[in-house]
Amino acid sequence: MRTTVALLFGGRSGEHGISCVTAGGILSAIDRERFDVLAIGITRAGRWVQVSADPSDWTLVDGNAPEVHDTGVEVLLPAVRHRAGEPIVLRALDDGAVRDLAEVDVVWPLLHGAYGEDGTVQGQLEMLDIPYVGSGVMASAASMDKAATKTLLRTAGLECAPGIVVHEDHWAREEGRVLAHLQEHHPLPWFVKPARAGSSLGVSRVSRPEDLGAAMKTAFAEDPKVLIEQGIVGREVECGVLQGRDGGEPRTTIPGEVTVGDDLEFYDYESKYFGKGTVSIDVPASLPDAVLEEVREVASRAFTALGLEGLGRVDVFVTEDSRVVINEVNTMPGFTPYSMFPVLWKNMGLSYADLIADLVEQAAARRLGPR
Incomplete structure (x- = not known):
């Protein structure tokens, strides 16, 4: 039997459009022989609606990101929490009447930023015992707040920018x-x-x-x-992390490097997503093997210290004296086929489609919070 995945994207944050583009990437690559997909968009006002699952509807067009519009039927979460052996039934509010919409096995919150990546949606799903991709409430909230992240990382003996x-x-x-x-x-x-x-x-x-x-x-x-x-003088290096299998250690990628040209002050929002300036992404990063291994070790320790689950991307600076200084940790990194996280895993031999399957299967097997 195929697993049904509900992709949840859009949302209230300023990263609404990028979340939609991320969803488009996954919709284009998820193995439809293994997974059925339900696409759910969250409008900027916070309304959940069923939307098109056609990836072409969720791509950048002339530099403009797509938007979840307030059309279609409203999607409602189950009225009561899920119990083992029972289906998870999402409902629809259609012309004033509530009806069953679809049975799902896993929800994937493809939400970036506040009200999605910060533990809020994760809390909703935990309350109903609905399996989902990614980190739990505490880890999501702590990793979203850069100040809290650095406090936890420093407690674990990891270096961050002052x-x-x-x-x-x-x-x-x-x-x-x-x-x-x-x-x-x-x-x-x-x-x-x-x-x-x-x-x-x-x-x-x-x-x-x-x-x-x-x-x-x-x-x-x-x-x-x-x-x-x-400011830290150093090379910007990123490492992808996946939760270990069967309780094992986190899996890490060989790190990649982001190099910005002289026409940019730093790797900002427009250069990340809209082609501003000169940016090169090199995978693997051109660093000595010992330094690459140190970055991987730091990324694994950060993933563990923050209590992350599923996936994460750890961004660091490597200084001239080979110190590894953590910049930030992302619990739901950009996930288009060309984003750093999937590219890093592709370099490790894990294709985009198989990476998607890995995360869904992890989520379906996870145990949520206390009963």
Whole structure:
């Protein structure tokens, strides 16, 4: 019997369009001989609707990302929690009447950013005992919050970029003191990041103290909690991680490297997804074997320290003296056929379709939270 997978994408965050593109990639490659697929879009207002499962509807067109529109029948989760041996039945609200829509085995939240990658949707699914792809509530929430991530990683003895956390109300009262502290303790450049956003949304590189105010305004537009980090001089390297089989150690890829040209200040949102500037992605990274192994070890330790499940991508800097400094951890990395995570696994001999199957099968076999 085939497994039925509900792909959940779109969502309320600023990464709505990228989530839709990710769904398009998976819809184009998932093995329809092994899996039935139900496509569920979440509008920017938070409404769940059944949408097209045609991958051509979820691609970039002239640089514009697709959008989940508020059309089609509304999708409802089960009224009661799933019990072993019983089907998981999603329902539809259609013309004011509730009816059964489909039986599913696994939900895959292909959601990036807030209200999807941060433990919120994972909590909904846990409440109903519905198996899903990816990390649980705590790991998702901790990994979404860059400040919390770094606290946990440092506790595990892993190195992260130095920096401070600033809340919007604190900045409004103490802007001068924050700036003075940074100038005293953290050399320029600074990277200003919304604490709970992904895909480099709202991130700015600050090379002059007088530019900090504008960078903070940009970051606060995404999140009232902001991380200001000291810039690290190093090569940007990324490592894919999959949960180990049968309780084994996490599986890691040979790392890849992102190199940005002189026409970019850093690897930002537009360069990641919309072709801005000169970017090259090299898999494997051109680093000594010992350094590549150290990156893999750090990625595995980070995955374990944060309690991740399913998958993750660990992004690091490798300094001139071969220190491995963690930049961030992604619990639901970009997943188009050309995204770094699938490319890294393809280099390991795991095709895009088989990577999708691996994750679905992991999810179907997992045990959720306490009963």
